[in-house]
Structures are given as C-alpha cells and as structure tokens.
Amino acid sequence: MTIPELIKEAKKGSAAAQRYLFDLMSDKMLMVCRRYVRNQQDAEELLLDGFYKFFKALPDLNYQGDAALYSWLKRIMINECLMFLRKKNAFVVVSEHVAETMALEENILNDLSAAEIFNLVIQLPAGYRTVFNLYVIEGMNHGEIAGLLGISEGTSKSQLSKAKSLLQKMLTQQNIEYVKRKTQ
Amino acid sequence: MSNEKRSDSWIDKLDRLEGLPGEAPFDKMAAWDRLHLRLDEKRDKKRTIWYWAAACLFIGCMVVVLPKQGHKDNVSSPVSRVAIKDSNVQAEQVIVSNRVTSMPADVPARKRTASSTEKRVAVTPDVAAIMPPVINVIPHTDTIQEETATVAAAPRKMRVVHINEVGGDVIGNAYVYPEHKQFKIAISGPAGFASQVVADKTSKTLSPKN
Numbered sequence: 001m002t003i004p005e006l007i008k009e010a011k012k013g014s015a016a017a018q019r020y021l022f023d024l025m026s027d028k029m030l031m032v033c034r035r036y037v038r039n040q041q042d043a044e045e046l047l048l049d050g051f052y053k054f055f056k057a058l059p060d061l062n063y064q065g066d067a068a069l070y071s072w073l074k075r076i077m078i079n080e081c082l083m084f085l086r087k088k089n090a091f092v093v094v095s096e097h098v099a100e101t102m103a104l105e106e107n108i109l110n111d112l113s114a115a116e117i118f119n120l121v122i123q124l125p126a127g128y129r130t131v132f133n134l135y136v137i138e139g140m141n142h143g144e145i146a147g148l149l150g151i152s153e154g155t156s157k158s159q160l161s162k163a164k165s166l167l168q169k170m171l172t173q174q175n176i177e178y179v180k181r182k183t184q
Numbered sequence: 185m186s187n188e189k190r191s192d193s194w195i196d197k198l199d200r201l202e203g204l205p206g207e208a209p210f211d212k213m214a215a216w217d218r219l220h221l222r223l224d225e226k227r228d229k230k231r232t233i234w235y236w237a238a239a240c241l242f243i244g245c246m247v248v249v250l251p252k253q254g255h256k257d258n259v260s261s262p263v264s265r266v267a268i269k270d271s272n273v274q275a276e277q278v279i280v281s282n283r284v285t286s287m288p289a290d291v292p293a294r295k296r297t298a299s300s301t302e303k304r305v306a307v308t309p310d311v312a313a314i315m316p317p318v319i320n321v322i323p324h325t326d327t328i329q330e331e332t333a334t335v336a337a338a339p340r341k342m343r344v345v346h347i348n349e350v351g352g353d354v355i356g357n358a359y360v361y362p363e364h365k366q367f368k369i370a371i372s373g374p375a376g377f378a379s380q381v382v383a384d385k386t387s388k389t390l391s392p393k394n
Binding site: 015018022026027028031035044047048051052055109110112113114115117118119121137 | 193194195197201202205212215216219222
C-alpha cells in the first residue's frame with residue numbers, strides 16, 4: 001500500500017491505515033521531539049500528542065506528496081514541543097546583547113555521524129537548543145523564531161550565538177578526541 | 185523559512201536519524217495502543233454527546249406536547265367534545281344504549297350495575313377517561329334505569345383513576361384503628377396526581393375513642 005492510499009484510508013477512519021502511518025513515521029518524529037525535549041518519556045508523550053492532532057486533522061489534508069506530508073507532521077511535532085517548553089518555562093531570558101556572529105565549523109559537523117551530532121545538540125541548554133534547532137535545522141529566520149517563542153529577535157540572535165559558541169567548544173573537544181582516536 | 189547558512193549534508197543526516205545506537209528501540213506497539221485508546225475515547229465522547237442531545241430533544245418535545253394535550257382536555261367541555269368527536273360518542277352511545285336496552289327487565293338492579301362496571305374496567309383498566317354517554321333511551325320511571333341515565337348524563341370535572349381498598353392496621357407511621365374501613369383514593373388531573381387514604385367512619389365503624 002502506498003502512502004497516498006494509506007492517507008485515503010486513514011481519512012476514512014481506518015485504524016489499520018493509521019497504525020501503518022504511525023509505524024512508518026514515528027521513529028523519525030520521535031527523534032525530532034527528542035531534539036527539542038531531552039527527556040525520553042516527555043518526548044514520547046509529545047509524539048503521541050502530535051500524532052493525535054495529525055490524525056484529527058487528516059480529513060482536511062490535501063495530499064501533495066510525501067515530502068509535504070513529512071514536513072507537515074514535523075511541524076506539528078515541533079509545535080507540540082514548543083508548547084511544552086513554553087509551559088515549563090524552559091527558555092532562559094538573556095540580555096539582548098548580540099554577541100559577534102559565530103561561525104560554526106560545519107566541515108567538522110559533516111565528518112560526524114548523525115548520532116554524534118544529535119548527542120551534541122541535545123547537550124545544549126533548552127533555550128539555546130530550541131533556537132539552534134529552529135534556525136539552523138528547520139531554517140527559520142529570527143523574526144519567525146521570535147514570534148513562535150514569544151521573545152524578541154535580539155534574544156533569538158543572542159541565544160543562537162551562544163548556542164553556536166557552546167557547540168563549537170564541544171565540537172573542538174570532539175574533534176580533538178576524534179583526531180586522537182584516529183592517530184592512535 | 186529561508187536560511188542561506190543551511191548545510192544540507194549534516195542536517196539531512198540528522199533528519200533521517202531514526203534511533204540512537206545502543207539505545208532500546210522505541211516500543212511502537214505500546215505507543216500505538218495508547219494513541220488508539222485516545223482516538224477511540226474521543227469517538228465515544230462524541231457518541232455520548234449525540235445521545236445526550238437526542239435525549240434532551242425528546243424531553244423538550246415531551247415538555248412542549250404534553251401540557252398542550254392536558255390543556256385541550258381541560259378547555260373542551262363534554263358537550264363540545266360530543267360535537268367534535270361525534271363518531272366516538274356515537275360508539276359509546278351504542279354501547280351504553282345496548283347495555284341498557286339489552287338488559288332484561290326482570291334482572292335485579294344490583295346485578296345490572298355490577299356488570300356494567302365490570303365491563304368498563306375491562307375496557308380501560310387503570311386510568312379511565314370516562315366520557316359521559318348521552319342516553320337517548322326513554323327510561324322506565326319505576327326502574328333503576330332512570331337513575332343510571334341521570335347520573336351518566338351529568339358532566340364530570342375530574343377523572344377517577346382508581347379506588348382500592350387498603351385495609352390493614354398501620355399506614356405509614358400512624359396507627360389506624362382496625363375497625364375503620366379504609367380506602368385509597370387517587371385522582372389525576374392536569375395539575376398532577378394525588379392520592380389519599382381515607383377512613384370510613386360511619387356509625388358502624390366508629391371506635392370507642394371517637
């Protein structure tokens with residue numbers, strides 16, 4: 001059964017089709033949730049909330065391809081995570097002083113595996129991590145991020161700068177270890 | 185959603201990530217069961233809401249319809265009813281006249297009355313909406329027929345539901361003297377339903393206290 005057929009059946013309320021869709025996409029979506037919320041149980045709960053909303057909104061979906069479906073579901077998950085973080089007051093408000101723009105050494109990142117990058121990202125504090133995820137990974141601009149998180153653009157920029165700085169430190173550390181491992 | 189700084193290689197890797205090595209895999213079965221339960225709960229809630237709505241609608245209809253019927257019963261007099269529901273009255277007339285005329289003249293009066301009451305109870309066992317039959321038969325003045333016709337023609341104002349003999353010694357918390365003959369009278373009308381236990385305190389049943 002192809003994804004459009006599954007969507008069609010799920011729209012009619014077929015539990016089997018819904019389950020198949022869940023099985024198909026839940027792993028990736030769980031990792032998305034875990035990128036924003038560090039705790040595994042919280043992430044699973046948010047995943048269920050997200051899928052619940054997805055299945056409820058499914059009858060209104062106009063299927064435009066797998067990629068569009070994936071990004072829609074991902075957006076639902078991200079919104080769930082942001083709502084959760086906002087409720088928990090996870091964002092640390094920092095001064096709006098914008099630090100000098102940090103350049104992330106992306107070639108080092110490219111050398112790392114997905115799991116290693118994931119582990120680095122989730123080590124960042126909640127505020128830094130959220131802005132970093134939204135700006136660097138989801139490709140949003142500071143205006144959009146500020147609107148979503150209810151913070152100013154300056155704060156968003158500041159958080160991103162600090163996130164990059166911290167990540168750079170970790171990457172350097174990681175790189176040293178990586179080089180050490182290679183040379184041994 | 186445009187960001188020029190995107191470097192797709194590591195971001196795509198991160199996007200495709202489905203699990204971390206060395207970690208226990210995500211229990212999809214359990215998660216699906218929970219999700220399915222939640223989806224079903226919502227459906228059940230919706231169903232319950234519809235049941236409640238239907239019940240409320242039914243009660244609303246009953247509230248609107250029933251008082252109107254009661255009002256109609258009150259307003260229309262027996263005479264007008266005769267005019268409107270002519271066929272019904274005719275039928276009752278036939279029954280009454282048959283009842284009266286079919287009786288042989290030599291049957292004792294007590295027996296005749298008893299049989300007519302029994303018939304009426306058989307037709308309407310509990311709540312008897314008794315229509316006053318208009319009897320066109322010329323009664324013999326020296327028999328009980330005359331009395332029956334006169335009583336039957338009189339218009340009634342209340343509906344008699346039933347009269348039951350209660351008997352016994354204690355009704356509720358009050359002790360009732362055993363020699364009193366007791367009856368339970370229940371009357372229903374548009375205002376509601378009322379019942380009362382009365383005691384027959386004739387000279388025969390009077391207690392030494394009274």
